[in-house]
Amino acid sequence: MIARKGLCLLVLLFGCLLPNSANAQQEQAEAILQVSYTGVEGELADNVESYLGILEYAGEPALSIFRVRFLARRGEAEIKQALRPFGYYHTEVTSEISSTREQVAVNYTINLGQRTRISAVNLNIEGGLKDDDALQVLRQSIPVKVGAPLLHTDYERTKTMLRNLAAERGYYDAQFTEQKLQIELSEAAAIVHLTYASGERFRFGDVSICCNHLSSSFIERYFQFSKGDYFHTRDLLDLQVALAGSDYFETVEVAPLWQEATDQTVPVSIRVTPNQRDFYQVGPGYGTDTGARLTLGFDRRWVNDRGHRLSSLLRLSQIQSTGFVDYIIPGKNPARDQYSITGEVIDRSYEDLDSTLYRTSVRDTRHYNRWQRTYQVSYQQEDFRFGTEPRETSRFLVPSAEFSYVSSNLDPRNRNLVDSGYRVSARLEGASDSLLSSATFVSLTLSGKTVYSLTDKWRVLARAEVGAMETDDFAEISPSLRFFAGGDHSVRGYAYQQLGPTNDEGVVVGGRYLAVASAEVDYLVAPNWRVALFTDMGNSGMEWSMSWKQTYGLGVRWLSPIGPVRLDVAQAIDEPDKPWRLHLTIGPDL
Missing domain, CATH: 3.10.20.310 (membrane protein fhac)
Structure with missing residues (x-):
């Protein structure tokens, strides 16, 4: 009887406890697991998060308390493992679990302890690479150095640098015969042992x-x-x-x-x-210096098996029409050197200047890394008239030399955009009236441009150009050899070649001197879009004492796949009664 009463009492007690236990489990199941840690940040924290398995369940309904405790304990070992690649072999980690009806929180406290440093680097090179000058350079740049904190990535990068050097320089049989990272825990020290057998160079x-x-x-x-x-x-x-x-x-x-x-x-x-041997080009276009234009082009990429090429172009526009044929002969090093023979005709009728230029040139062009130099001899005849003046003809045999240097760093996000750099160039040309020329002259033009990035979004651009001519008879100098200012690449706010000395009719006839400068700042407002503020100044004249014209304006730049497309509007400060002038250009910053 007593046993039966005892059994009934146990059943009753179990029945009373069972609903409470189920409710507790339901409440526990509704709690959210939260995981946090203190003691590390930056790349250490990133690596901890990549190793810590319990984070996979963070933000989800909590697991059973037994499972949470297991994952928390395992996480202590995972955190220690995550910090060893950074040289932390004496890390202490403690975990604490707290729970409420809403959440189960696991918090880790991380004490990094003493960091292991490199006490010795035993780098032994065997074979031909041992005496290679490139190895001596590499030794100065390898990241594992005595006294430096131990980073496993530096250790692996050192091995990769050796492999890359061997592959680059033809040590095809190279291999590591020893690669060991020895950790002395009691001294918080690491010893690097690397033996690289390169074999002989191919x-x-x-x-x-x-x-x-x-x-x-x-x-x-x-x-x-x-x-x-x-x-x-x-x-x-x-x-x-x-x-x-x-x-x-x-x-x-x-x-x-x-x-x-x-x-x-x-x-x-x-x-x-x-490649296709023949290339044809047909297309309309527009430029504020040329007006609407139509371009027709034909290239023969190779004329014979010696790599000679033929290039021709006809460009018809409202202001200036051009046609040329260029025969190109590769030099001793075809990638850097070439000779060319060019025949061209340029007909221009604009702003009371009527001119037709016929020119034949022989050119020698060489590239030296960032340098380029061009020697040229051209013979030209130009028929021209300013306003209602009588039409004149001038002839010149013009030898010239041009040197340019370009250094630039491209924006890694857009290879068509210059992040920073500069360009400088100098051109010297002249002629003598005793050698197939209408007059004697010598002319020098210097120009430069720079781009500098202040931040990821702000850039500063500046350019300048100066020119001077010495001649005994300026009236005989062809318009194509004189200096003019104004236009898209000169002083914006003025028309193409609108600035310069004038004749009695007020027609711009060009000058003996040129000075142009520009300053611009632009800002990245959206991917592939920039806005700019600028000011230009300059003029051409018969004396250096010429007055300078200044303009200011603003513009929009679209960083297109073919290069920056610039749309500018500018106003002349000295002539506020003139309307704002629009300028459209396409091409690289330098």
């Missing part, structure tokens, strides 16, 4: 050219290496870029044939496919 072997429509001897002029030279991937990359940029080929593939390498030499394969 040399260039035979070069095979497949599917080439030009002569092999011509293609070989692009090579900056010879058979037997030490291998360097930069030579192959430069060759690929040069061939791809030549416009002769649609596709270019340059590759070392390591599987065929023998006796420390590696053959090279060049595979190309021809």
